[in-house]
Amino acid sequence: MPSSTLKLFKVFMxxxxxxxxxxxxxxxxxxxxxxxxxxxxSSDDDGD
Known part of the structure; x- marks a missing residue:
């Protein structure tokens, strides 16, 4: 059975x-x- 560290690593990846x-x-x-x-x-769109 995989350790909890390995499970956490898999979830992170x-x-x-x-x-x-x-x-x-x-x-x-x-x-x-x-x-x-x-x-x-457009560069002139200043979002009034």
Whole structure:
């Protein structure tokens, strides 16, 4: 039976990999939207 330290390590690794995968997916999505000119940030948008 795995020790509680090993279980905690596995949970930490799964959480870390999930966060990293989500960040990469968001980065890819934002890049795709910007390249397709669907969403492009404008520098003069100061959000009155």
């Amino acid at each position: 799964v959480a870390l990999l999930s966060i990293m995968a989500g960040a990469k997916t968001a980065e890819f999505g934002a890049s795709f939207l910007e390249e397709s000119e669907i969403f492009v940030r």
